[in-house]
Amino acid sequence: MTGDNATGGHKLPETDINLFSDLPMIGEQASRIYRFTVGRRFFSKEDIADGLDLQPEEADKSLQHLLQCRLIRRLEHDSGRYEVVPPDQARTLLLGAPVRSLNRLMQQVDTLRAEFAKLVPIYEASLARRMSSQAVEIVPDLTTARDLISELSARCEKEVLTAQPGGARPREILEEAAQRTIELLERGVRMRTLYQYSAQFDNATLAFTERMAAKGAEVRAVPHMLNRVIVFDGEAALIEHHEGSAGAVLVHDPSVVAFLAAVFEQHWLSAKPLLLEYDREHVTSTSDKVKQEILRLFIQGEEDKVISRRLGMSTRTCQRHLSDIMRQIGARNRAHAGYLISERGLLTLLPD
Missing domain, CATH: 3.30.870.10 (Endonuclease Chain A)
Known part of the structure; x- marks a missing residue:
């Protein structure tokens, strides 16, 4: 599905992604050279090399970068000499085409967004009815x-x-x-x-x-x-x-x-x-009921993670309750606790 058929009559502009990804960044070195040349009407590669103590190759590379950024241009009558371009003008020269492409794309995105938005009420109105x-x-x-x-x-x-x-x-x-x-x-x-x-x-x-x-x-x-x-x-x-x-x-x-x-x-x-205000007696009663549920699941052989998930608490909180229970019934370890609970009926120690 391509072209107009894919977008209901609106064709997305073919935007060249490289137009954006290949845009040059100015950088510290280029800014330094631009600052040096901005006070000169004309200048050459040699002027930059001598004035900033650069190697000829480095000066040439920097000039090429400034040309790419549209911040300088060659003189028509002397290709070895350059002049500075105002930043606002350079920005327009460099970004004009990409910005125009981006604006066209954003207009298309806004149009499509509006068209999709028109369909949302239609979908929502029939969702439950359809299901x-x-x-x-x-x-x-x-x-x-x-x-x-x-x-x-x-x-x-x-x-x-x-x-x-x-x-x-x-x-x-x-x-x-x-x-x-x-x-x-x-x-x-x-x-x-x-x-x-x-x-x-x-x-x-x-x-x-x-x-x-x-x-x-x-x-x-x-x-x-x-x-x-x-x-x-x-x-x-x-x-x-x-x-x-x-x-x-x-x-x-x-x-x-x-x-x-x-x-x-x-x-x-x-x-x-559900008690909405703090009550010490109620909190204690609630805690006892939670411990009772933990005991029931514990003697069934459930792991701490399973118990905590079923009771809606963190594993750490569940383990803290188990420690309290073991201390209350005098259990030396988890195996001993299981023995005491199941063999001696200690589950009845906590209220129903």
Whole structure:
């Protein structure tokens, strides 16, 4: 596909890239010679060599470079003598053709950008509708996933259920979600969100949830691992891709969406309200529940990295909790801890 057919009637100018890459730089030596000659009406190679103590070859090379930069020119009646060219004039002589080519290219880029921009609303308006024709659709990238969330949110009338695994959420994600969530709540849409306990120790996430709660959002927390999911009106759901890519999976099958909503409800019933203000007793209770989950995963033989990922915390935090647990139960090492926990029922030492 070439020529006009490739650009819908607009042909990109054939810009010579070498026109830009081969432009000479002036440099320190050329500036030194230009400074020496600028006060002379005419000069020769010998004048430069004698005046600046240069070898004839070096003086000749420098003159050729100044000629290339258009900062000097040969006299018409004497090719061995030169005169200085004003910098503004030299700049025009040197850069005129490249700048004209660049301006033509930029005009073409602006035209194409405007034409592509006209197509964006058309694409976005049909994105969710087009995908809803299939029960399950792979959303290939993060940008498309965000477009879908925005469109499905705009069409939502009753309730949005969201489960957010892990601990702290990136600030840019929170900022993006804030306006969309506020618009939903102001339209009377119910908004319920599940976090993991580890989210309670991130200031940015807490500030976001406090702001949303003031608008009417409901937020609770659970100690165990969640799968990321957003359910819109019980009719459509976005779930994370199993490969952990930046994309997602859009589900429209009624049975699958109903199952995802039911799983969310089970978690919601056992979850605790996310505390937005510091409370020592609550923090202690939360820490105990986290340790209990760590114990359960530990006796199942899971590695520290797996445990920390499932509980939404860093590996270092997970290891610190394990050290506290080992000290609490009197374990000499990890193997001894596993023995004490599984053989003596020490898992019951921590509250349910």
